Amino acid sequence: MKKGILLVNLGSPDSPTPKDVKKYLGEFLMDERVIDIPFLARTALVKGIILKTRPKQSAAAYKKIWWDEGSPLIVLSERLQKKIQKQVDAPVALAMRYGSMTIKKGLQELVDKGVDEVLLFPLYPQFAMATTETITVLAEELRQEFFPNVKIESVPAFYNKPDYIEVLSNSIKNHLEGKNYEHLLFSYHGVPERHIRKSDVTKSHCKIDGSCCVTPSKAHEFCYRHQCKEVTRLVAEKLQFKEGTYSTSFQSRLGFDPWLQPYTDRTIERLGKQGLKSMAIVTPAFVSDCLETLEEIAMEGQEIFHEMGGKDFATVPCLNDDDAWVALLSKWINTWTTTNILV
Structure with a gap:
């Protein structure tokens, strides 16, 4: 089997405009593991109340922190992925749980490179329903529907390593x-x-x-x-x-x-x-x-x-693409690719 790694972070709107922020927030807040109330109540809350006011406010906040290269979270995650790729032999792809850089696209990128065993790496030190769990659940749903021949292993919480x-x-x-x-x-x-x-x-x-x-x-x-x-x-x-x-x-x-x-x-x-x-x-x-x-x-x-x-x-600052952080992630990934031992 050929191994590959899929790093997954939260995500970001495509731009700091109310239109793109509304689209992003709609996907994020309609996730049943983020707002875990019955679907009809969640729909009424998100689409009937939150999305009528929050996108404009959030867009203003995003504009304050937006970089020339784009969303800081996306840019920093891409820098991390590129640095890791230089230190590991297996292909490393990047995806976001929400937004246009989807997990499906990330898996497809790896499959197109011949990968049939994926290390799913949620970029969260701690486990939470609204972070790690929603990533692993969606990845498994996508695997069953679109990539039935791919094996996926998920990195557990590493908060205490x-x-x-x-x-x-x-x-x-x-x-x-x-x-x-x-x-x-x-x-x-x-x-x-x-x-x-x-x-x-x-x-x-x-x-x-x-x-x-x-x-x-x-x-x-x-x-x-x-x-x-x-x-x-x-x-x-x-x-x-x-x-x-x-x-x-x-x-x-x-x-x-x-x-x-x-x-x-x-x-x-x-x-x-x-x-x-x-x-x-x-x-x-x-x-x-x-x-x-x-x-x-x-x-x-x-x-x-x-x-x-x-x-x-x-x-x-967060660890971002700090060299010591890159080295640690690369070490964990190389250990898995050679021994199948997870973090």
């Missing part, structure tokens, strides 16, 4: 070196609390309280909240952070249902009100900088902090 933690920790250390920030906030993309309970394979462990994430359980294999908190703990341990100088929060929320807390915007506000004058934020749920990191955190977060009296505000 020592070599990943080392790369992430070194990136944080290098970007903050020489700067004495009072607090480092680990901000992760938010999800509804119900997603955590739905992903609980034990159907009883995840109570989203102060103990379940630190109590050993099979549920942790698919628990986004636990995995985020573990990244924070492992990095803090690696970099020997003092207690009280770092914390975890969750950004982005939609609707009125409870989402994972504490919320990032309110945490920034609280830290500013407490008299904090300098802080930095890292966003380890993303491997590529995107709207959520470049606009919601770097711009809106800074504005909130300054309004609360804070002065120095910094963001640690």
Whole structure:
């Protein structure tokens, strides 16, 4: 069998115009693993309410961060793919879960090169229904319908792999070196609390309280909240952070249902009100900088902090196409192509 790799990231509208943003948001928000309510209710919410107002607002946000080369997430993902391809022998394709760079196109690109065994690599350190799961489920549906002779293996969550933690920790250390920030906030993309309970394979462990994430359980294999908190703990341990100088929060929320807390915007506000004058934020749920990191955190977060009296505000870039990150991904891929051992 000839092996190939399909890297998959979130996606982006084709342009920062309301028309393209509306098309993109429609696909994204109609995903049953993103807004996990019955189809008719989801349709009424998304098409009847959200898509009537959100595209114009989101387009304005995208315009703030759009690069000459295109969407930052797409450009950075393409740079990553090209660098990895230089370090591995197997063909490496790139796809997005949403938007025009579809997973079907990515699989077809590999098949056209003679590939019949694919390593599906969701570019998310932590497992979540709305990220890893929706990618793997769609890929399997496409395989059954269009590529029945192709075998697909999926890379599991790698949030706690020592070599990943080392790369992430070194990136944080290098970007903050020489700067004495009072607090480092680990901000992760938010999800509804119900997603955590739905992903609980034990159907009883995840109570989203102060103990379940630190109590050993099979549920942790698919628990986004636990995995985020573990990244924070492992990095803090690696970099020997003092207690009280770092914390975890969750950004982005939609609707009125409870989402994972504490919320990032309110945490920034609280830290500013407490008299904090300098802080930095890292966003380890993303491997590529995107709207959520470049606009919601770097711009809106800074504005909130300054309004609360804070002065120095910094963001640690995502791993993007950092050479150490490229080397690690290439090592994992080469291990799989030669031994069939996954990350």
